[in-house]
Amino acid sequence: MSGPLSRSLAAGMESKARLYIRAALLIVIALLAALPLLNLFVPPSSPFYLPDFAVKLIGKWLCFAILALAIDLVWGYVGILSLGHGAFFALGGYAMGMYLMRTIGDRGVYKNPMLPDFMVFLNWKELPWYWYGFDNFLFALLMVVLVPGLLAFVFGWLAFRSRITGVYLSIITQAMTFALMLAFFRNDMGFGGNNGMTDFKDILGFPLNTDATRAGLYWASLIMLALTFLLCRMVVRSKLGRVLTAVRDAESRVRFLGYSVTNYKLFAFTLSAMIAGVAGALYTPQVGIINPSEFSPASSIEAVIWVAVGGRGSLVGAIVGAFAVNGAKSWLTSYAPEYWLFILGGMFIAVTLFMPRGIVGLFGPKGRGPRISKPSVANISAMLGTIPPEPKEQRP
Amino acid sequence: MTKPQNPVLYLDDVTVSFDGFRALNGLSFVVEPGELRTIIGPNGAGKTTMMDVITGKTRPDKGTAFFKGTYDLTKLSEETIANLGIGRKFQRPTVFDNHTVFENLELALKADRRAARTLFARLAPAQKERIEAVMDQIGLSERARDLAGLLSHGQRQWLEIGMLLMQDPELLLVDEPVAGMTDHETEQTAVLLKGIAGKRSVVVVEHDMEFVRALATKVTVLHEGSVLSEGTVDHVQNDPKVIEVYLGR
Numbered sequence: 001m002s003g004p005l006s007r008s009l010a011a012g013m014e015s016k017a018r019l020y021i022r023a024a025l026l027i028v029i030a031l032l033a034a035l036p037l038l039n040l041f042v043p044p045s046s047p048f049y050l051p052d053f054a055v056k057l058i059g060k061w062l063c064f065a066i067l068a069l070a071i072d073l074v075w076g077y078v079g080i081l082s083l084g085h086g087a088f089f090a091l092g093g094y095a096m097g098m099y100l101m102r103t104i105g106d107r108g109v110y111k112n113p114m115l116p117d118f119m120v121f122l123n124w125k126e127l128p129w130y131w132y133g134f135d136n137f138l139f140a141l142l143m144v145v146l147v148p149g150l151l152a153f154v155f156g157w158l159a160f161r162s163r164i165t166g167v168y169l170s171i172i173t174q175a176m177t178f179a180l181m182l183a184f185f186r187n188d189m190g191f192g193g194n195n196g197m198t199d200f201k202d203i204l205g206f207p208l209n210t211d212a213t214r215a216g217l218y219w220a221s222l223i224m225l226a227l228t229f230l231l232c233r234m235v236v237r238s239k240l241g242r243v244l245t246a247v248r249d250a251e252s253r254v255r256f257l258g259y260s261v262t263n264y265k266l267f268a269f270t271l272s273a274m275i276a277g278v279a280g281a282l283y284t285p286q287v288g289i290i291n292p293s294e295f296s297p298a299s300s301i302e303a304v305i306w307v308a309v310g311g312r313g314s315l316v317g318a319i320v321g322a323f324a325v326n327g328a329k330s331w332l333t334s335y336a337p338e339y340w341l342f343i344l345g346g347m348f349i350a351v352t353l354f355m356p357r358g359i360v361g362l363f364g365p366k367g368r369g370p371r372i373s374k375p376s377v378a379n380i381s382a383m384l385g386t387i388p389p390e391p392k393e394q395r396p
Numbered sequence: 397m398t399k400p401q402n403p404v405l406y407l408d409d410v411t412v413s414f415d416g417f418r419a420l421n422g423l424s425f426v427v428e429p430g431e432l433r434t435i436i437g438p439n440g441a442g443k444t445t446m447m448d449v450i451t452g453k454t455r456p457d458k459g460t461a462f463f464k465g466t467y468d469l470t471k472l473s474e475e476t477i478a479n480l481g482i483g484r485k486f487q488r489p490t491v492f493d494n495h496t497v498f499e500n501l502e503l504a505l506k507a508d509r510r511a512a513r514t515l516f517a518r519l520a521p522a523q524k525e526r527i528e529a530v531m532d533q534i535g536l537s538e539r540a541r542d543l544a545g546l547l548s549h550g551q552r553q554w555l556e557i558g559m560l561l562m563q564d565p566e567l568l569l570v571d572e573p574v575a576g577m578t579d580h581e582t583e584q585t586a587v588l589l590k591g592i593a594g595k596r597s598v599v600v601v602e603h604d605m606e607f608v609r610a611l612a613t614k615v616t617v618l619h620e621g622s623v624l625s626e627g628t629v630d631h632v633q634n635d636p637k638v639i640e641v642y643l644g645r
Contacts, residue, residue: 258478
C-alpha cells in the first residue's frame with residue numbers, strides 16, 4: 001500500500017483534488033465579492049435583488065468566519081480548546097463601538113460633544129480616561145488588536161506556564177468570558193451596561209445606514225477574511241506550524257526536543273485573540289450594536305461548534321463551518337425557533353461521533369487533522385482537546 | 397590511559413520520594429564520555445525516575461546531578477537540559493504521528509528553537525543532508541514522506557532514536573528501545589545503538605537480557621532506588637545479590 005507507485009499515484013490525486021478545491025474556493029470568493037452588487041445595482045422589483053438585510057447577514061457571517069479561523073488556529077492546530085474566544089471577539093467589538101460612539105459627537109440625543117448618551121444619562125460629568133483616544137480611528141484600530149492580544153497574552157502566560165491543558169483550560173477560558181460579561185453588565189464600568197452601545201451614526205464619515213456603506217463594510221470583512229486565511233495558512237505551513245501541531249499531538253515530546261511549549265502556545269493564543277478582535281471590530285458596525293451578551297459563554301461555545309462542524313484542523317473547514325451553521329441558524333430560527341438549540345447541540349454530538357473531521361473531512365484529500373477514526377466516547381474527549389493523551393509517564 | 401575527563405553524567409546520592417515511597421534512594425553513578433551503558437533492574441527499581449531527574453522532569457529531594465561537570469540538572473528546566481545536549485527516548489515510542497518521517501526529524505534538528513525564528517525558518521542544504529544522513533542511519537530513507545503514524549512499532553522506535561540524533565546530544569537516554577520488537581529488529585537496534593556510542597554517551601534501560609548481552613557493555617543493576625551491582629553482563633549475572641533480587645522473590 002505504500003509502494004512508490006501507489007504513493008506517486010496518491011500524490012497525483014492529492015494535487016488534483018487540491019487544484020479543484022482551489023478553483024472552487026476562487027469561484028466562491030468571486031461570488032461572495034459580487035453579492036453586494038445585486039443589492040446596489042439591481043432594482044428591488046427584480047427577482048435578483050438582494051435585500052439590505054441579506055447583505056448585513058452575510059457580512060456578519062464573514063466576521064464569524066474570521067472568528068472561526070481564530071478558534072481553529074488554537075483548537076485545530078494546537079489542541080487548545082478555548083471556550084472563551086467570544087470574549088476577544090467582543091473586546092474588539094467594544095473597541096470599535098467606542099470609536100463609533102465618540103464619532104457621534106454632539107449629534108446624540110443629549111447633544112453632549114464629549115460624552116456618549118449613556119454617560120450623560122448616568123449623570124457622568126467627565127469622560128473616563130480609558131475613553132480617550134477613541135475619537136481617533138487609527139487608535140481604535142490599534143486597540144482592536146492590542147486589547148484582546150494583551151488579555152490573551154497575560155491569561156495564556158499564566159495558564160500555559162502552569163501547564164494547564166485540556167478540559168481545565170477550557171473551563172477557565174469559560175470563566176474568563178463569564179467574568180467579563182458580568183463586568184460589562186455593570187453601568188459603572190463605563191461601557192454602557194447591559195444596553196451596550198448602539199445608535200451609531202457613521203464610520204469615517206460614511207453614514208452607516210446607506211447601501212454603499214453596508215456594501216463597503218461587507219467588502220472590508222471579505223478582504224479581512226481572505227487576509228486572515230492567508231496569514232493563518234502561512235503560520236500553519238511554516239516550521240512553527242509543524243511545532244504547533246506537534247504540541248497538539250505529543251506535548252511532552254516537543255518539550256524534550258527543547259522547544260518552549262509555553263511560548264509556542266502563547267504565540268498561537270495571542271495571535272488568535274487578535275484575529276478574533278478584528279472579527280469583532282468588523283461585526284459591530286454591521287449589526288449596529290455591541291452589548292455584553294457577546295461575552296456570554298454560550299456564544300463562545302457556539303463558535304467552537306462552527307469549527308467542529310466545518311472541520312477542525314482545516315482552515316477552509318472553519319470558514320465552511322461558520323457559514324453552514326449560521327446559515328442553518330438563520331433558516332431554522334425563522335421556521336422552528338424553539339428547536340434551534342436542540343439542533344445545534346445535536347449537530348455537535350453528531351459531528352463528534354460520526355464526522356470527527358467535519359464537513360471538509362467528507363471531501364478532499366486526507367489532511368493532517370487529528371486522526372480519530374471510530375465513533376466512540378474517545379471522540380468526544382478528543383473534541384474537548386483531551387486527546388491525544390500525554391504518554392502516561394510511568395512511575396516505577 | 398588518558399587523563400580522566402569530566403564525566404558526562406554524574407549523579408551522587410540522589411533521593412526522590414513520592415508520597416513517602418522512595419523511588420530513588422541515594423542513587424550514585426557516573427557515565428563517561430562516549431560510554432554505552434545499560435541499566436537493568438526489576439519494576440520499581442527507579443529506572444524511569446532516574447531519567448526524569450536527569451531530564452529535569454522530577455526534582456530530587458536530595459543529592460546532586462551534574463552534566464559534564466558544570467550544569468546542575470536539578471536546577472534547569474526540561475527545555476534547557478534538552479538544548480544542552482541530553483536527548484531522551486520514552487518507553488512508549490513518542491513520535492509525531494501527523495508529521496512525515498522527514499518532518500519529525502526536521503522538528504528535532506538542532507536549530508534555533510525560538511518561535512519567531514521557526515516561523516520563518518527554511519532548511520539549509522546542509523541541514524537537509526543531515527536529516528537524510530540520519531534517515532539512512534535509522535533505515536527509514538524509503539519512508540521519508542510517509543506519516544509517522546503509518547510506521548511499524550519498531551520503525552517508530554528507530555525514528556525516535558533518529559530524532560534524538562538530530563538534536564546532536566552528548567548524552568542519549570533510551571528507555572526500553574526493543575520492547576515489542578521482533579528478534580530481527582532487536583538485532584538491528586543493537587547495531588544502531590553501538591554505532592551511536594563512542595561519539596556520544598548512551599544510557600539504555602532494558603529488560604531484555606538477550607539484548608543487553610548483544611550490547612556487551614558495562615551493566616548497572618538498580619534495585620529499590622540504588623545501585624545493586626555494576627560490571628560486565630557475566631559479572632552481574634553471577635552476582636549473588638543480583639540473583640537474590642531476581643530469583644529470590
